[in-house]
Amino acid sequence: MLNDLLTVLPLTIVALLGCFVLLLDVLSGQTDRRYLGRITAAGFALALGSVYLLWGKTSLQLESPIFGGIMVLGRFELLACAVLLLIGLFVTLMSIDWAPEQGVSIGELYALVCFAVLGMMLLVTATHMISLFLGLEVMSVAIYVLAAFKRNSPYAAEAGMKYFVLGAFGTGLLLYGMAYAYGATGKLAFADVAQALAGKEPTGYVKLAVLMLVAAFGFKLALVPFHMWTPDVYEGAPAPVTALMAAGVKTAAVIAAGRVFVTALPPSALGSLEPTVFKILGVLAVITMTAGNLMALPQRNLKRMLAYSAVAHAGYLLIGLMAAHHVAGQPQVGDVMGALLVYLFVYALANLAAFAVVSLLGGQSQEDVSLDHLSGLSGRHPLGAAVLALAMLSLAGVPPTAGFFGKLTLFKEALRADEGKFPWLVVLAVLNSVVSVFYYLRVLVHTYFRDALRPVLLVRGTALTLALGLLAFLTLQVGLFPSRWFEATAQAARPATTQVSTSAAP
Numbered sequence: 001m002l003n004d005l006l007t008v009l010p011l012t013i014v015a016l017l018g019c020f021v022l023l024l025d026v027l028s029g030q031t032d033r034r035y036l037g038r039i040t041a042a043g044f045a046l047a048l049g050s051v052y053l054l055w056g057k058t059s060l061q062l063e064s065p066i067f068g069g070i071m072v073l074g075r076f077e078l079l080a081c082a083v084l085l086l087i088g089l090f091v092t093l094m095s096i097d098w099a100p101e102q103g104v105s106i107g108e109l110y111a112l113v114c115f116a117v118l119g120m121m122l123l124v125t126a127t128h129m130i131s132l133f134l135g136l137e138v139m140s141v142a143i144y145v146l147a148a149f150k151r152n153s154p155y156a157a158e159a160g161m162k163y164f165v166l167g168a169f170g171t172g173l174l175l176y177g178m179a180y181a182y183g184a185t186g187k188l189a190f191a192d193v194a195q196a197l198a199g200k201e202p203t204g205y206v207k208l209a210v211l212m213l214v215a216a217f218g219f220k221l222a223l224v225p226f227h228m229w230t231p232d233v234y235e236g237a238p239a240p241v242t243a244l245m246a247a248g249v250k251t252a253a254v255i256a257a258g259r260v261f262v263t264a265l266p267p268s269a270l271g272s273l274e275p276t277v278f279k280i281l282g283v284l285a286v287i288t289m290t291a292g293n294l295m296a297l298p299q300r301n302l303k304r305m306l307a308y309s310a311v312a313h314a315g316y317l318l319i320g321l322m323a324a325h326h327v328a329g330q331p332q333v334g335d336v337m338g339a340l341l342v343y344l345f346v347y348a349l350a351n352l353a354a355f356a357v358v359s360l361l362g363g364q365s366q367e368d369v370s371l372d373h374l375s376g377l378s379g380r381h382p383l384g385a386a387v388l389a390l391a392m393l394s395l396a397g398v399p400p401t402a403g404f405f406g407k408l409t410l411f412k413e414a415l416r417a418d419e420g421k422f423p424w425l426v427v428l429a430v431l432n433s434v435v436s437v438f439y440y441l442r443v444l445v446h447t448y449f450r451d452a453l454r455p456v457l458l459v460r461g462t463a464l465t466l467a468l469g470l471l472a473f474l475t476l477q478v479g480l481f482p483s484r485w486f487e488a489t490a491q492a493a494r495p496a497t498t499q500v501s502t503s504a505a506p
Contacts, residue, residue, distance in 0.1 A: 007073050009050045010081050011121050014088075017043035018114030025107025033105040037096035037463065040110040044089040044117075051082045069189065070131040071122070075492035076337065080124040080255050083345050087248045088117035090352045090467050094240040097461025098359040102238065104150050112149075116142035116244060120252035127263070129178040129188040132256060136174065136220075139252060140167055143245060147237040155368075159236030166229040170219030177212030180205045181264070190264035197269035210270070210277060213260060214284075220253035221314045224288040231295075234307035239362055239369075242303060243355035246310055247348035254317050254344055258324050258337060266328030278421070281322050285425060289315025289432045296439050302369045305439060306354055309395060312436060313347055319425050320410045323417035332416065338490035339413040345485070346394060346402035346478055353391035353471040360384045360459050360468070374443060376452030384458075385447045387468045390475050392440040397433050402478035407433065409486055 005012070020043075021036055028036075055078060073081075091113055099105040119139025126132040144167065148160020182188055184205035185196035197206065218226035234242050267274045292312030299305035320343065324336040358369050360381065378385035394403030411429060414422045478485055 007054065008071075009054065010047045010078075010085065011118060011125075013043065013047040013050060014085070014114055014118045014121065017047070018111045018118065021107055021114065022111040025111070028107075032100070033107055033109075034096050034100065034463075036107045036110050037092055037099070040114065041089055041092045041096070041463070043114070044085050044092060048082060048085045048089070051078050051085065054078055070128040071125040072127050073125055076334075076341070076489075077125045079341060079489060079492050080251070081121050083251055083341070083348060084117055084120045084124070084248055087244065087251070087348055087352065088113055090356070090471065091240050091244045091248075093463045093467035094243065094352075094356050094359045096463035097459050098238075098240060098362055098464065101362060101459050102150060103152070104238070109146070109149060112142045112146050113244065116146065117248065120248050123252040124255040124259075126256065126259070127190050129182070129190075132260070133174065133178065135252075135256070136171065139249065140171065143167075143241070143249065146241040146244070147233060149241065150238055153236075155236035156238060157236075159233045162229050163233045163237075166219065170216050170226070173212045173219070174216035177209045177216055180209035180212060184209060190259065193264045194266055194269045197265075197271075199268075200271065202271050202273040206270075207273060210265060210273065213265070214277075214280065217253060217257040217260075218284065221250065221257065221317065222311050223284050223314050223318065224291045224311065227288070227292075227311045227314075230311055231304045231307040234310070235301060235303045239303075239355050239358040242306075242358075243352050246306065246351040246355065250310065250314070250317075251344045251348055254321065254340060258321055258340060261321065261325040262328040262333060262337070266325065268329065278322065278326070281318060281325075282425060285315045285318040285322065286428055287315075288312070288318065289429060293432050293435045293439075296436070299439070300370050300372075302354075302358060302371065302374065302443070305443075306351065309436070309439075310351070312432060313395075315432070316407065316410065316429050317343065319414050319422070319429060322425075323414040323422060326417045326421070332413075334493040335490050336413045336417060338486065338493040339409045341489045341493065342482075342486055343406040343410045346406035346475070349471055349475050349478070350391045350394040350401075350403055353387050353468070353475060354395075356464065356467050356471060357384050357388040357391070360464060361456055362459055371443065371446045373456050374446045375450040377446075378448045380452070380456075381458055383465065383468055383472075387472045388447055389444050390472055392443050394475055394479070396437045396440040398437070400476075400479045402475050402482070405479060405482035405486075409482075 021040055025036060092110060095109060099109060116139050119135050119142060122135030122138060126135055144160060144164045147163045148156050150156040181193055184203055185193050187193045187196050222230045270277060289312045292308050292315060296305050296308035299308060320340040324333055327333045327336060361369050361373055390401060394401035397404045397407045411426045414426055
């Protein structure tokens with residue numbers, strides 16, 4: 001039991017950190033809440049340190065039935081948790097100087113960020129339907145509140161309401177999918193579901209379960225046609241919260257979906273349903289990346305453009321999920337999941353950098369950030385302009401930024417998974433990436449080659465400057481030295497994909 005408590009230490013630190021920040025906010029008489037942000041950032045750094053210490057352990061197996069039956073925390077999960085903790089750290093650093101300018105410098109902001117990250121960590125470690133749902137709800141409830149956190153803003157109120165209603169609909173689909181899976185198998189642990197379905201012809205319950213789960217994850221990943229909430233929520237939510245959604249929610253949802261379709265519903269469990277599932281996912285991937293890029297082309301609002309960019313990237317990520325599902329049970333699945341995690345990491349860095357610049361432009365309650373607001377930024381804030389340029393180039397996949405190698409590795413692993421099924425998807429993804437270059441470079445044109453059209457008050461502060469500098473460094477570091485990152489994730493993912501749940505029948 002003590003060994004298990006040590007193994008789940010990163011999650012424990014984040015949970016206690018959220019409670020501590022809430023308590024300190026109530027007991028403190030100070031009006032300036034920046035110190036709570038600094039404490040939260042230090043807590044995330046401490047949790048990252050605990051991940052580093054656990055990385056050196058020879059065994060990370062959870063032994064007690066309390067933990068071992070519902071979650072797994074191998075090296076792949078540790079890396080995923082490290083990415084989520086890093087996202088929480090950067091979101092906190094963005095908020096410290098931004099929140100007073102927006103009039104929302106209160107302790108609940110940082111506590112909710114902690115609880116949202118905790119839910120994401122529960123999602124990526126879940127091996128049981130109940131723990132999957134628990135992680136999803138902890139994350140979602142915190143994000144719903146954060147989206148509408150700026151109470152005096154009609155944009156935030158609209159974002160919170162739309163995200164809540166459509167998010168609740170997606171959660172309902174997930175619950176129905178889990179219920180149908182349980183009805184067909186009598187099991188809730190992922191590995192037990194796959195074992196119960198192996199070698200059998202899929203029943204109506206199984207078909208409904210797969211349909212519901214695909215739709216549920218489609219809402220969380222913003223796949224077309226489940227993406228309708230994305231542009232309005234990205235535009236209306238506060239900039240650091242949008243960064244948390246774009247980077248953290250996407251990372252957690254992709255890894256959770258990968259575990260469900262690799263461990264619980266591999267091809268051996270779907271039987272004759274497998275070709276139909278592949279076709280459905282393939283069509284969703286093509287429509288998502290194409291529609292996302294086409295809808296991003298005319299956008300003048302930076303946050304809406306990034307929202308449609310997120311939709312397009314969801315299509316690319318779906319190709320990786322399809323490849324992981326296709327090779328489930330084979331040693332190669334570790335390489336695909338490793339490539340997915342690297343892609344998620346570099347995608348998170350680019351989005352965090354972009355929304356850090358959006359936060360930079362949020363002085364004196366400024367919410368709307370259009371291309372006109374970016375004009376002349378290179379002269380007013382050279383670091384912010386350079387970071388935004390790196391973010392756009394990385395999202396476009398231009399070498400030597402991290403985004404180029406993330407896409408290259410993901411598409412290469414998809415081709416290795418099956419040279420007959422995936423080439424057409426990869427070709428369409430590359431063509432879509434070329435289309436996306438137009439709207440990403442348009443941001444750079446306004447930043448560097450247009451004169452300022454309107455006065456924009458910038459947020460000044462050490463924490464935001466530190467976040468910008470670290471994000472620029474990591475984006476370049478991963479881009480210039482990609483091999484060490486790819487090898488580390490691939491090695492971590494190989495043993496993680498072979499672990500079997502030890503849970504008993506519910």
